[in-house]
Amino acid sequence: MPEIREGGVNVTPLIDIVMCLIIFFMLVAKIGVDTGADRNIDIPTSILGTDIKDMGNTLVLNVVNGPSGVPDPQPIVTALVKGQMQELKLRDFYNGKTQDQLLNTLKLFREGDPTLKMAANPDFKVVIRGDKSLSFRFLAPVLMDCNLAHVKSFAFDTKQPA
């Protein structure tokens, strides 16, 4: 039987507390969960607001004003699609055909695609992370595409007042 001698610092309470803190941070922190939200966008402030629990069931659309001084200006919409940040053009002319990238993406998320192993998700929501200077002329086409894709619910991302 080895002789046990008292001495040094008892680190047991320290380890207990540190372990509790690690478990807390692991449960609360959302590490590595990228929703595609562009943190550079200055979102509006609102007092009212709810928390979306199921962020995995959403598509975050970063929307900013399009260029001015051009005919038929379009908003600049970016989103995380298939793990990559992409610009989703509302009307994109390719090979003489019009491609509604935003509308097609919204339909893809909602209706799914068996070839891409994406299941249909009728309850999928859109989160609009719009710049506070975003004018309604640029927001309206985005809302229109959500409507055309039969997205049931959308939400505006806002920050709480300081």
Place this chain on the structure above:
Amino acid sequence: MKLQGAKKVHYDSGPNMTPLVDITMVILIFLMLAGSFNTLEHYLVSDVPLQAKGVGSKPPEGTVFPTKFTINVSEQGPEYIVKAGNFVSVKDTDPRRACDQLQAQLKDQYKNFKDAGVKMDDVQIIIYPEQNVTLDGLVPAFEAAQNAGFAKVGFGLNTK
């Protein structure tokens, strides 16, 4: 000569916890720095589809149409103008202040609806903003409607 104070004392009191403490401290600091808690953001949710002509399909037979009333939002220079139905018209340079007045009026309207026996689940508020109204001006109107008790708030497109 051997000094008494230089005598090395060896303790055998269980496993050496120092590496464990080092690693857990590193993990703790990493989690504290890397974690995003999203506590500073929240969402204004709308379940009402955009109201616009030519969008959607013919409703099925027997559909109960909701009671709707509109809020028009416009910005003319420094003035922020908000009109709800035919009972509120507020003009102010500060959108928040204008929407506080709007909210008080909407609360009265909510009470009127309830007193008249209207099912509040069937009432929709549709906000019609002018093209130049910014999101910063829209959010207070949206909030005012929801704060007044109306759960279904959506947006409409002015076709003119």
